[in-house]
Structures are given as structure tokens and as C-alpha cells.
Amino acid sequence: MKKILKALLALALAISMVLSLSGCGGEKRTQLKVYNWGDYIDQSILEEFEEKYNIDVIYDEFATNEEMYAKIKAGASDYDILIPSDYTIKRMIDEDMLHKIDMNNVPNYKYIGERFKNLAFDPNNEYSVPYMWGTVGILYNKTMVKEPVDSWKVLWDDKYSKQILMLDSLRDSIGITLKMLGYSLNTKNDNELNEAKDALIKQKPLVLAYVGDEVKDKMIGGEAALAVVWSGDAVYMKRENPDLEYVIPKEGSNIWFDSIVIPKTSQHKKEAELFINFLCEPEIAYRNADYIGYSTPHTEAMKMLPEDITSDKSAYPGEGDLVNSEVFEDLADSLVKYDRIWTEVKAQ
Structure with missing residues (x-):
């Protein structure tokens, strides 16, 4: 009987250790790789996304659209999220370099202003979600x-x-x-x-x-x-x-219009769509626009910004x-x- 109890205790301890390790990083977390312009996101937002969804964000920066395009075209990367400008997005669509975004997974897209939809580089709103302009x-x-x-x-x-x-x-x-x-x-x-x-x-x-x-x-x-x-x-x-x-x-x-896209190098399309939806949450979009200083296409974020910003013709x-x-x-x-x-x- 004692042997059985010892065996059960040992098994319970082993299960407890496995569960503990899983909760403390023993389980490998998904890595979402983001490629963005320099100084173009509030870093605390990335940390909040990681904590909320148990996903690690690997974040790299580029200086020009041409630099980003060349790196993706060379096939030496596996980024899940890119934030290029209008003309580069058009080029990448034409060259079959981008996934279509499942907008069912991006319900917060409803907050994007109508003037920023159906733009010439993505007329059917299939490949991109506006980020800044x-x-x-x-x-x-x-x-x-x-x-x-x-x-x-x-x-x-x-x-x-x-x-x-x-x-x-x-x-x-x-x-x-x-x-x-x-x-x-x-x-x-x-x-x-x-x-x-x-x-x-x-x-x-x-x-x-x-x-x-x-x-x-x-x-x-x-x-x-x-x-x-x-x-x-x-x-x-x-x-x-x-x-x-x-x-x-x-x-x-x-x-110019910078938008979020998912390249075909992505190994985590659903997580990428989750990230896009997160960036479009009203509070997150507001904090991001307030931090960056660029003009937001997000209708609810606009309402939260101070009047001295929204009335400034620079922005x-x-x-x-x-x-x-x-x-x-x-x-x-x-x-x-x-x-x-x-x-x-x-x-x-």
C-alpha cells in the first residue's frame, strides 16, 4: 500500500512540475516577427500584446521602403507583419508577395475612417489595414x-x-x-x-x-x-x-499612407491578424498615435487626441x-x- 501511495505521490509531483514548467516558459511560445519603420510604435504596446496573448514579438526596424522590400524579396526573412507605404504595398500585391487579410479576424477594422478605405493601392481593402498617414x-x-x-x-x-x-x-x-x-x-x-x-x-x-x-x-x-x-x-x-x-x-x-500587411513569408497568419486587430483597439490606437505623433486613420483614436493636436495642420x-x-x-x-x-x- 505504501509503495502505491509513494508511486501516486511521485506521479502527482511529476505532473505538477510539468504544469509548472509550462506556465513558466517551459512551453514554447509563438514568435511573431514584426518589421516596421524606426521609432514608429509605442514599445509598451508590444509588451502589452505579449502579456495578453502569450506571444513573443520579435521587432526589427527599417529606414526606407526600398530597404524593406529588398529584404523581403530576397527571401531571407520570415516576417509576419510589415508596415510599408502605399506604392510599395501596390508593388508587393502585384508581385504576389502578400497574404489577403481575413477581416473576420480583424473586427476593429470598423474603426478605420472611410476616407482611408478603397485607396488606389488596395482598392478592395483585401491586403492592408491603414496604420498612419x-x-x-x-x-x-x-x-x-x-x-x-x-x-x-x-x-x-x-x-x-x-x-x-x-x-x-x-x-x-x-x-x-x-x-x-x-x-x-x-x-x-x-x-x-x-x-x-x-x-x-x-x-x-x-x-x-x-x-x-x-x-x-x-x-x-x-x-x-x-x-x-x-x-x-x-x-x-x-x-x-x-x-x-x-x-x-x-x-x-x-x-502618404502607411498600412499593415502580412507577407507570404509569415508562418503565423492568424496571430498576425490578432496583432492587427489589437493595434486597432481604440485605446491602443490612441496611445500609439499619441506616442508617435503621426496622423491616425482611426476614428475613435482621433476623438481621444487633444484638440491642440487634431487642430494642428502639420498633423x-x-x-x-x-x-x-x-x-x-x-x-x-x-x-x-x-x-x-x-x-x-x-x-x-
Whole structure:
């Protein structure tokens, strides 16, 4: 009898240890791999998702759409979530690189504003869920620039030599140059593109640096007078330094939309859809937009944001502020022309 009791006690102890190990990490947790722009999510949200759903988030960052696309296209990654821009999403759809999202698993999609649905890059809302949107413009220091700033041409003014920061992004820097010249930022015309190249080469001696996220510290610290920036970064920098102001030039600019997609490299599609739905929860969407500073497409999050943010035209411009502005299109085979121009400009 004692032997039986000992055996039962031993079995109970073994079962208890197995259960304990499972609850303390003995059981392997799903890893959801997310690839996003730098400084483009509230990290506490990732931690909350991990705790709520018992899923580990592996989080990596990229600097440009082109960098992200090249990595995914090379097939050397197995990301579950990407957050690219409009024209890159269109390209990835055309090249069969994305899963269709089962919107039954994303009920919070109902909170996305109607103006952000049925966009040209995903007309049937099958592959993407809007994340943030905004514009590209000029951020300038009012103590260093006394004249009105209303045109891209100010970035070619000799008086600001070595006080100008340009984006280290071929689509953005070539795009604003094309707009300055009066052309479409989606042009495929060789003469127009060569004119833009010549203008960028002429401008280069005036440029302090071609930058990415480091533009924030440089402009907040007063290291430059003018910078080409994304609107959400402008909102953040204006908060940190009241001497800074943001403008969308009269020639027009880029209106961009970043959306969440699931690449076909994903091994965890349902968990990816769970993550998308989590990001679209009203409180989570609000916290994320408040932290990042970019414009949210989420109707409920908009209601929670303070009025000084929603009334700031840097973040939420009116229709009149967007005259002549365009959305980037997928350039397909013509992208090599832009690549060549940017390589030549940077090599000067």
C-alpha cells in the first residue's frame, strides 16, 4: 500500500512540475516577427500584446521602403507583419508577395475612417489595414529663417548653405525636386528626371547631410535651419522646440499612407491578424498615435487626441493645404531610373 501511495505521490509531483514548467516558459511560445519603420510604435504596446496573448514579438526596424522590400524579396526573412507605404504595398500585391487579410479576424477594422478605405493601392481593402498617414514638407527654424517659407525653392537658396537637411530617401528627395520644378512626383519622363537630377546635384554643396531619424535631434538642437521631414516627425520636433514650424509648399507634396500587411513569408497568419486587430483597439490606437505623433486613420483614436493636436495642420491638414499634392505610385520598371539618379547624386 505504501509503495502505491509513494508511486501516486511521485506521479502527482511529476505532473505538477510539468504544469509548472509550462506556465513558466517551459512551453514554447509563438514568435511573431514584426518589421516596421524606426521609432514608429509605442514599445509598451508590444509588451502589452505579449502579456495578453502569450506571444513573443520579435521587432526589427527599417529606414526606407526600398530597404524593406529588398529584404523581403530576397527571401531571407520570415516576417509576419510589415508596415510599408502605399506604392510599395501596390508593388508587393502585384508581385504576389502578400497574404489577403481575413477581416473576420480583424473586427476593429470598423474603426478605420472611410476616407482611408478603397485607396488606389488596395482598392478592395483585401491586403492592408491603414496604420498612419501624413505629408512631406519643410521644417524650419524661425530664428534662423526670417523670410516666408512657402516653396521648395528655399532649399536651393545659397544663403542657407550647409544649413539644409535632406531626406536620405530617393522617392522623397527626387519627388520634392520634381514638384519644385512643376512636374509630377511619379513622372517617368526622362527629360524631367534628368532635370531633377541636375537640380539635386546643384543643390548638394548646400546640403549639410542626407538624413533619416537623426533629423529629429539635429533640428531640435538647432544644428540646421531647414529640413525635409515627414509630418509626424514635424509634430514631435515642434513639441520639443517651439522655434520650429512646418509647411507644405505651394507646389504640392506627397500624401502618404502607411498600412499593415502580412507577407507570404509569415508562418503565423492568424496571430498576425490578432496583432492587427489589437493595434486597432481604440485605446491602443490612441496611445500609439499619441506616442508617435503621426496622423491616425482611426476614428475613435482621433476623438481621444487633444484638440491642440487634431487642430494642428502639420498633423491634420485641410483640403486646401493639399492642393497639387499626390500619392506615390509604383514606378515598376522605371524605378531603376530613380535608383540611378540617386546613386549619381550621392556620388558627387
